[in-house]
Amino acid sequence: MLATTIHAPGDIRLEEVPDPHVLLPTDAVVRVSAACVCGSDLWRYRGVVPVNRPGRIGHEFVGVVTDVGDEVGTVTPGDFVIAPFSYSCGTCVNCRNGVQTSCVRGGFWAGRDRDDLPVDGGQGEQVRVPLADGTLVRTPEVPDDALLPGLLALTDVMGTGHHAAVRGGVRPGSVVAVVGDGAVGLCAVLAARRLGAERIVIFSRHPDRQDIARGFGVDDVITTRGDEGVEELQTLLDAPGADVVLEAVGNQDSMEQAVAAARPGGSVGYVGVPNGITELPMRAMFNRNVGLAGGVAPVRAYLEELLPEVLDGRLSPGAVFDRTVPLSDVGEAYAAMDRRQAVKVMLRP
Amino acid sequence: MLATTIHAPGDIRLEEVPDPHVLLPTDAVVRVSAACVCGSDLWRYRGVVPVNRPGRIGHEFVGVVTDVGDEVGTVTPGDFVIAPFSYSCGTCVNCRNGVQTSCVRGGFWAGRDRDDLPVDGGQGEQVRVPLADGTLVRTPEVPDDALLPGLLALTDVMGTGHHAAVRGGVRPGSVVAVVGDGAVGLCAVLAARRLGAERIVIFSRHPDRQDIARGFGVDDVITTRGDEGVEELQTLLDAPGADVVLEAVGNQDSMEQAVAAARPGGSVGYVGVPNGITELPMRAMFNRNVGLAGGVAPVRAYLEELLPEVLDGRLSPGAVFDRTVPLSDVGEAYAAMDRRQAVKVMLRP
Known part of the structure; x- marks a missing residue:
């Protein structure tokens, strides 16, 4: 089969690799219907995180089960499934x-599982899924293609934005500020609106992303950042900050801005993978009294809650995908996201 | 009147100072019935925090109102009042x-208020209380001396321990670990029990403090600390950590221990004033997914809830005071706490 590999910063390839098979009785094999590129994939692409050796890449995919091991009970061949960005047993x-x-017992795609077997990446034609019962969530029927973007968003960005909002404590009436206008920040807007936020402000300097944010229910856009952005927020809200700030970037500046943007007694829900954060503004x-909660999002925990809403159209995070390319153009997908020509690119094998 | 001053590390004096008077229409004057020494006072006493110039000290006191300004409406002369460790307007x-x-508009005792007027410290015979309506909470009648320790604990340590438990998210059924066996850590035990914690473990190496902790409802005591202590906790709980960890120390080691002691998805409620914390264990x-929430405790926010329980005996934090001395022996009070010969010393003017 064909799968995406990264060999060095900027060097993304689609290569012929061995077809996956059921290796353990808890495995399933999934034929990928759609995959995508994550902002965190760009770190290796940009050389911010080293590429130590050539390897698979990608951790977001949905598809159809083609085979299952003897111990798999919740999915069968023919089922359409959502795969969270990590696999997990569901019982520990x-x-x-x-x-x-x-x-x-779990782990991440494009890594190695408990028996030191290589695990496929998501940006390929097929994936061996360890711990299939704990990991995959099936839809009642194979969905129309029109639903693919929304379902694909559930594998990471929508669940991650939701995690920021949940851990940050968004509730009905909350005034929310969002730091980060990538796909996760945009989904955090959607999540905050869904949880009943009264007012949502996003910091964004990109008109295309502002448009998506408005479509997701944002009330105000602030185009400045840092101290200037925080002052603008306080003036806009006529308040000492937001009740909850959702942080979806993960660097020193964004974290400092997020803490400063929260009102006394407020909180920061953070899901931006920390990268170069040397010091939290502890004092x-x-x-x-600004709290900080979040982390690597357990999106699997939210699938039962969010999936029905995507299927029936109440929740539509699919707009974060502003470009779709065939898997054969995966290099172009990375380049477009790297140059900010696309928010998030969907890949169709 | 007499009031405590600090001139240099280790140099605590009781000195004659001007009597306080109502200076602003929102002021009250309180004759102190009982005051005490705080663990945070010891930082200057020990030279950990510099003593830049001689000045008043102390921020915990209860007493009887002797005078009020024209705009004070909630307390009158003769009222017994609890003074939180900061004063506040109640309306902003x-x-x-x-x-x-x-x-x-508020501030801290032994500082300066909004008109750059000096504010008395709590370890004296009388205190001018700015913003009396927002700050002071009266009891229905002047309480018996036997209630003084419990009421005095409400000015800081009990409210602070409660804040850790509230912000850490202790709820019925929570498994809680407490880092720090000073008066705040001990009160955090009491607060966690009151909020319905199912099991409470304290890290403590001091038999006298362990005894108080057991009296406050602790289930288990761990005498090791750091990684060893965390491993012992995990073994004891047969779990990857506590649901909520209450941190009541505020240094690098205690914070790292607190984060490590929380289970994945758990949280740390922290109220130890950060001192020498150079780096949070961000990764x-x-x-x-360990959250961190807390800060300088708004004990005023909790007085209406906690005071009735202290008055009727349901909540008895007074046991943290294991010594009482006359105000004239304030130097001895500091020395006893510095040498860990007392957990917390009550001063009677």
Whole structure:
């Protein structure tokens, strides 16, 4: 089969690799219907995170089950399934606590699983899925292509934006500010609106992303950032900050801005993978009672709740995909996202 | 009147100072019935925090109102009152949000108030109380001396321990670990029990403090700390950590221990004033979804809820005071706490 590999910063290839098979009785094999490129994939593409050796890449995909191991009970060949960006057993203490990203048996795509078997990446034609029962969630029927973007968003960005909103404590009436206008930040807008936020402000300097944000229910856009952006927020809200700030970038500046944008007693829900954050503004957090909660999102925990809403059209995160290309053009997909010519690119094998 | 002053590390004096008077129409004057020494006072006493110039000290007191300004409406001379460790207007946005420590008009004892008038410290015979209506909470009648320790605990340590538990998210059934066995950590035990924690473990190496902790409802004591202590906790709980960790120390080691002691998806409620924390364990927090919330406790926000329970005996935090001395022996009070010969010393003017 064909699968995407990264060999060095900027060097993305579509290569012939061995077809996946059921190797363990808890495995399933999924033929990928749609995959995509994540902002975090760009870190290796840009050389911000080193590429130590050539390897598979991609962790977001939906598709159809083609084979299952003897111990798999919840999905069967022919089922359309959503695969969260990590696989998990569903039964260990951390899975039961709803933190499937800390599953004691699980792991991440394009890595290695518990028997030191390589695990496929998501940007390929097929994927061997370990711990299929704990990982995959099936839809009642194979969905129309029109639903693919929304379903694909559930594999990562929508669940991650939702996690920021949940852990940040968004509730009916909350005033929310969003730092980061990538796909996760945009989905955080949608999640905050869904949880009943009264007013949502996004920091964004990109007109195309502002448009998506408005479509997702944002009330105000602030185009400045840092201290200037925080002052503009306070003036706009006529308040010492937002009740909840959703942080979806993960660098030092964005984290400082997020903490400063929260009102005393407020909180920051953060899901931007920390990258180069050398120091949290601890004193400001303590003196102003600003809490910080979040982390690598256990999107599997939210699938049962969010999937029905995507299927019946109440929740439509698919607009974050502003371009679709065939898998054969995966290099172009990376380049478009790297140059900010696309928010998020869907790949069709 | 007599009031405590600090001149240099280790140099605590009781000195004659001017009697306080109503200077602003929102002021009250309180004759102190009982005051005490705080763990945070010891930082200057020990030279950990510099003593830039001689000045008043102390921020915990209860007493009887002797005079009020024309605009004071909620307390009158003769009322017994609890004074939180910060004063606050009660009407600004932050006070209305329950974060009185961020009051836009308020401040801290032994500092200066909005007109650059000196504010008395709590360890004296009398105190001028700015913003009396927003700050002071009266009891229905002047309480018996036996209630003084419990009421005095409401000025800081009990409200602070409660804040850790509230912000950490302790709820019925929570498994809680407490880092820090000073008066705040001990009160955090009491607060966690009151909020319905199912099991409470404290890290403590001091038998006298362990005894108080057991009296407050702790189930288990761990005498090791750091990684060893965390492993012991995990073994004891047969779990990857506590649901909620209450941090009541505020240094690098205690914060790292607190984050490590929380299970994936758990949280740390922190109220230890940060001192020498150079770096939060950000990666561990993110990868394990451990939240961090807390800060300088708005104890005023909790007085209406906690005071009736202290008055009727349901809540008895007074046991944190294991020594009482006359105000004239304030130097001895500091020395006893510095040498860990006392958990917390009550001063009687």
